[in-house]
Amino acid sequence: METVEFMGKTFSVDEDGFIDEFDNYCPEWEQWVKTVEGIEEINDEHRKLVVVLRDYYEKNGIAPMVRILSKSTGFKLKHIYELFPSGPGKGACKMAGLPKPTGCV
Amino acid sequence: MIDSKERASKLSYLPPKTDWMDTPTVYKEGMYCYAAKPSRLEYMDAPYPKDWSCMDEDWQLPENWKEIILEGMKERLEKYRTFKIFMDICVRCGACADKCHFFIGTGDPKNMPVLRAELLRSVYRNNFTKAGKILGRIGGARELTIDVLKEWWYYFFQCTECRRCSVFCPYGIDTAEITIIGRELLNLLGLNIDWIAAPVAFCFRTGNHMGIQPHAFVDMLDFFTDEIENVTGVRMEQTFNKKGADLLFICPSGDVFGDPGTFTCMGYMILMHYLREVHGLDCTWSTYASEGGNFGLFTSHETMKRLNAKMYAEAERLKVKWILGAECGHMWRVINQYMVTMNGPADFLEEPVNPLTGTKFENAKATKMVHITEFLSDLIQHKKLDLDPSRNDRLKVTFHDSCNPARGAGILEEPRHVIKNVCNHFYEMPRNCIREQTFCCGCGSGLNAGEDMELRMTGGMPRGNAVRYVNELHGVNTLACICAIDRAVLPTLMGYWAPEVDVCGISELVANALIIPGEKEKTENLRGEPILRKDVEPDEWYTRPDFPGREE
Numbered sequence: 001m002e003t004v005e006f007m008g009k010t011f012s013v014d015e016d017g018f019i020d021e022f023d024n025y026c027p028e029w030e031q032w033v034k035t036v037e038g039i040e041e042i043n044d045e046h047r048k049l050v051v052v053l054r055d056y057y058e059k060n061g062i063a064p065m066v067r068i069l070s071k072s073t074g075f076k077l078k079h080i081y082e083l084f085p086s087g088p089g090k091g092a093c094k095m096a097g098l099p100k101p102t103g104c105v
Numbered sequence: 106m107i108d109s110k111e112r113a114s115k116l117s118y119l120p121p122k123t124d125w126m127d128t129p130t131v132y133k134e135g136m137y138c139y140a141a142k143p144s145r146l147e148y149m150d151a152p153y154p155k156d157w158s159c160m161d162e163d164w165q166l167p168e169n170w171k172e173i174i175l176e177g178m179k180e181r182l183e184k185y186r187t188f189k190i191f192m193d194i195c196v197r198c199g200a201c202a203d204k205c206h207f208f209i210g211t212g213d214p215k216n217m218p219v220l221r222a223e224l225l226r227s228v229y230r231n232n233f234t235k236a237g238k239i240l241g242r243i244g245g246a247r248e249l250t251i252d253v254l255k256e257w258w259y260y261f262f263q264c265t266e267c268r269r270c271s272v273f274c275p276y277g278i279d280t281a282e283i284t285i286i287g288r289e290l291l292n293l294l295g296l297n298i299d300w301i302a303a304p305v306a307f308c309f310r311t312g313n314h315m316g317i318q319p320h321a322f323v324d325m326l327d328f329f330t331d332e333i334e335n336v337t338g339v340r341m342e343q344t345f346n347k348k349g350a351d352l353l354f355i356c357p358s359g360d361v362f363g364d365p366g367t368f369t370c371m372g373y374m375i376l377m378h379y380l381r382e383v384h385g386l387d388c389t390w391s392t393y394a395s396e397g398g399n400f401g402l403f404t405s406h407e408t409m410k411r412l413n414a415k416m417y418a419e420a421e422r423l424k425v426k427w428i429l430g431a432e433c434g435h436m437w438r439v440i441n442q443y444m445v446t447m448n449g450p451a452d453f454l455e456e457p458v459n460p461l462t463g464t465k466f467e468n469a470k471a472t473k474m475v476h477i478t479e480f481l482s483d484l485i486q487h488k489k490l491d492l493d494p495s496r497n498d499r500l501k502v503t504f505h506d507s508c509n510p511a512r513g514a515g516i517l518e519e520p521r522h523v524i525k526n527v528c529n530h531f532y533e534m535p536r537n538c539i540r541e542q543t544f545c546c547g548c549g550s551g552l553n554a555g556e557d558m559e560l561r562m563t564g565g566m567p568r569g570n571a572v573r574y575v576n577e578l579h580g581v582n583t584l585a586c587i588c589a590i591d592r593a594v595l596p597t598l599m600g601y602w603a604p605e606v607d608v609c610g611i612s613e614l615v616a617n618a619l620i621i622p623g624e625k626e627k628t629e630n631l632r633g634e635p636i637l638r639k640d641v642e643p644d645e646w647y648t649r650p651d652f653p654g655r656e657e
Binding site: 014015016071 | 321
């Protein structure tokens, strides 16, 4: 596993840049993902997505499906892509400190 | 990534100047998947978990790795007669050479099925045949070295085990089985890919590839229940883990989680509600056996057996009559070709008979598991479903025979019979790329990851172009399939090779055409797209700019 040093913190990340542990997420991690994902500024809508994702993951041990994410935030998929150019799975989940989904998806 | 036109124009089938044994394997970016994380292997008690990358010089192999592989080969040559025969009988006629989608898409000779097999066969000759021991390289034999091992890893994870090549082999060599053994040998050294190892570990732990726990599984289906109510006006509650239900229903978890499979999942739910309300047939879901797929097939026979067992354990626990299996791909190869000798016979279940029509599913006598399109086809034949195919009139549909149901289980007619009864516009792709000759999506057998996109787009080229052909010829806008990996990967492949085409499962088409007791007047299908307006001719509407999906 590779490590990333940023704002005085050290993170272990996988090949796609996802954090190794859900619990290692912190505000500095968000800032790091902001820079690698090419996001200009983290606004309230980014934060809302992160909160919803982390909350769902804590309850269910899995990221919400895109349609649930869309419904519970009120953001259309297109808008989520505007917020996170690499999409809900690769962008938003990464910022929220969730692992990548696997299987037939 | 280069665009599809450029990719097609750059294709070359000129072999390298050097002999294949002297041509070194160069790992190319986008053509391989990431290595399995140690935690996945540890969970399965699989050997030699390690934090590694295939690009590392040192693969952290145990000192006696060669012994392990050769001993593993010996064991398997004794255990699997097919493996022994397939190692011995190839005459290198070349009939399979240009049948592989990966060869067609890459032009790399080591993607010819004959040569892929030769990678392993050369070591077999060297260590297990007299001629090979005496003649050496002249006899097509070579030493097992670290470079050979790395070559195996690269090319055995560039085969989707789709078995198209085996259709053309005059000897009936099943090259997929050679890949299967090749991967099994690599797994003896902990050399899997993460996209396979993770679903395996999840499935063993929670019952499905995604790692969906029981409460989350119910939560997801509840979400669909709300969505279905919005579209149809009918609330269709499902039952879970219900003891004494008539049938246990098992679907791939990809349909529960990922679009557009989720619409197929809603299709299953509508169908189950319909069967309960109209015919009194009780189908239940399981939150324990919540996966049809079996990534064990891509790992080792042992892993496959361990993962397959749960379906039958759950069917026995719930005391159902038999199992109804959904639109899953490789599940059907495992069920049809391995289950009976692996975990069977499942004598505690009944020989499947359709309770509504009396039809005996003779082919499922031993496995006790019926494919949903066989079941649907039978219901339609006996007029047990009230259907209005005109609701799908905006769709011009073609059917992608998903490799494993087609070649692994012989499901060829039933899907077509169902589609033709729920859609008015059905067009076949050219005959040399459908039915048992179907072209793979290029992403099966666990290669549906994100990092190997080059491999996926090259391997999917034949399928993509066949779809594009019917798109240009007939205006086909919908590609139906019966596999969750297909539904996950074909949208990306279509985006690349045939951008006007959407992907769906058959159950979604059925559910959209089904007239449900108490439903409101339907104006939209499950995707929220408007149903064709009755006053417009399909062909005319298809050309109009306000046709759904046209803008953007």
